Amino acid sequence: MTIRSVAAGPVLPPVTTAVLPPVPTAVPAAYLDSPDSIAEHTTADGLRVAAVRRPSVPVVELRLAVPLGGVDDDHAATAEVLAAVLLGSTARGTRADLEAALGLLGGSLKASVTPERLTxxxxxxxxxxxxxxxxxGATLADPRRPPDEVLTHRTLLGHRLRAYRAQPGVVAREAMLEHCFPGHPLAREVPTPEAVAAVEDARVEALHARALLPSGSRLLLVGDLDPMSAVAVAEHALRTWRGQGEAARMPRLPAPVPGVAVVSRPGSRQVQVCLLAPVPDAEDPKHPAVRLAxxxxxxxxxxRLxxxxxxxxxxxxRVRSRITDHPxxxxxAVDFDTRPGQLGVALAALREELDGFATDNPPSxxxxxxxxxxxxxxxxVLSATQNGTANLLNALPPETVLGNRLPEQLRRIARTGDEEVRAAARDLAAADFAGIVLTAPSGTEQAAREVEAAGFRPPGR
Incomplete structure (x- = not known):
């Protein structure tokens, strides 16, 4: 994309950018500096088990990540119902029995699902x-769930989805994903209540048996434990969880379809702007510089925004921005909302900040x-706690060798030079953004003109 400035009314005084105060950067000794504080092992069934010693309190954080990629139209709905009933009634007892047993052990578990994995x-x-x-292990090994329990949680899930999908931000994100990744499972990350209502218990059982597999999955344990002993305990405890084949990863995410589309939504009072741009992936040497920029x-x-x-x-x-890592x-991703009459000014301000990144106002x-x-x-700060360490490591793909991954991340950030960050800033400014502007039907034509006037390419050009 050609970088160009955009006229936006009268000359305004220069922006005074607030600089965040530095955060202490001492690295906690536990785990990060101790080679015997982490153990990793792959079982005979292909399950990766990683145990990390964090002895601050006598608790162990548990994270099980099972890749759950699927391309069928009904996959997202079935996967949501599966997550809702997974930790429920089995041949060994009811949901209440399981929750009571976990409570006596001082613990609790919950399941959730995304287009990439079940957790x-x-x-x-x-x-x-x-x-x-x-x-x-018993819940993972038994795919059968009582039909009445599937019906109950399917109904509850449908009610929650109706409320969730009514939020403007959710509608905008769905429209953005459909525009940027048509036909990809990521574009169906939130199923419709109607699709969930059509899920039968036989389909849930079939997906469980076919897709919830130890091979390709990862169990992460972080807390007051001996790493080698914890790995052995986990391998023995999950010995009944078996299956043929390997858990399916989500298909590789293609580059987003370029161009910013204007999408009509009856009843919209605000204008939702959702933009995406590809950046170097997590393994690319440029990735730390991009994150700093x-x-x-x-x-x-x-x-600045x-x-x-x-x-x-x-x-x-509010302006929200994040970098997300996919296969x-x-x-x-950058998104914000604004009033219909201010869309043009907001887009012009965004473009002006991007252009400044590449020209006369690079990161200082x-x-x-x-x-x-x-x-x-x-x-x-996060890696100093059991929960924080578990969340940081669980965010990595299940096939990742954890080892010294966190300290290496810190070292990569620390040795990234200022000029590398400025070069990454220029790349961000020049990105060919994809995305959508969601507005009321009466404002679509004006919004399309304002998108193009601000220097964002319309679809198909």
Whole structure:
């Protein structure tokens, strides 16, 4: 994309960018510096088990990640129902029996699902780890669930989905995914209530038996444990969980369809803007520089877009930005809402900030130092706790060798130079953004003109 400035009315005073104070960057010794504080093992059934010693309190955090990619139209709905009933009644007892047994062990578990994976997460006392894993193994090994339980949770899920899908932000994200990734499972991340209502217990049982497989999955344990002993306990406790084949990964995410489309939504009072751009993936040497440039641009409370769109110009209440990592592709996502009459000004301000990134206002030394401290400090603070360490490591793909992954992330950020960050900023500014502008039917033509006037390419050009 050709970078060009956009005229946006009278000349305004320069923006004073707030620089975040640095975050302490001391790295906790436990796990990060101790080679015997983590053990990793792949069982005979292909399950990767990783145990990390974090002895702050006598608790163990548990994260089970099962790749659950599927391309069928009904996959998302069936997977949602499966997650809802997974930790429920089996031949060994009812849902209430399972919850009571976990409660006596000082623990709890819950299941959730995305287009990429099904996750079981929770915590249990260190002494209760072995029996809790036995209970989990029993639920994973038995795909049968009572039809009345499937019906109950299918109905409850349908009610929740109706309320969730009525939110403007959810509608906008769905429209963005459908535009950017047509036909890909990610575009169906939230099933419709009608699709969920059509899910029968036989389909849930079939998906469980076919897709919830140990091979390709990962069990992560973080807490007050001996890593080698915990791995052995987990392998024994989950011995009954078996299956043929390997858990299916979500298909590789293609590059988003370029262009910013205007989408009509009757009844819309606000205009929702959702934009995506591909960035170097997590394994690319440029990735740390992109994350630091992203912090300066949009990802923190004191970022340039927040300062400009919210604090200075009052165009939105919140600007959200994040970098998400998917199979072989990372994406920068920026979204905000604004009033219909201010869309053109908001898009022009966004383009002006992007252009400044590439030309006369690149990230300053102070901004980069603050972003580096924030990035390192965030990982450091999270990895100092059992729950935080478990969440950081669980976010990595199940096939990842964890080892010294967190300290290596910190080292990569620390050694990323200022000029590398500025080069990444220029790349972000030049990105060919895809996405949507969601507005009322009466505003679509005007919105399309404002999108193009702000320098964002319409679809098909």
């Amino acid at each position: 079981v997460q929770g915590a249990v006392t260190a002494e209760g780890l072995a029996p809790a894993l036995e209970l989990l 992203h912090l300066v641009l949009a990802a923190s409370f004191g970022s 927040t300062e400009r769109l919210r604090e200075r110009d009052g165009l939105t209440y 072989e592709r990372s994406l920068l 030394d102070e901004e980069i130092t603050a972003a580096r401290g924030y990035a390192v400090g965030s990982v450091t």
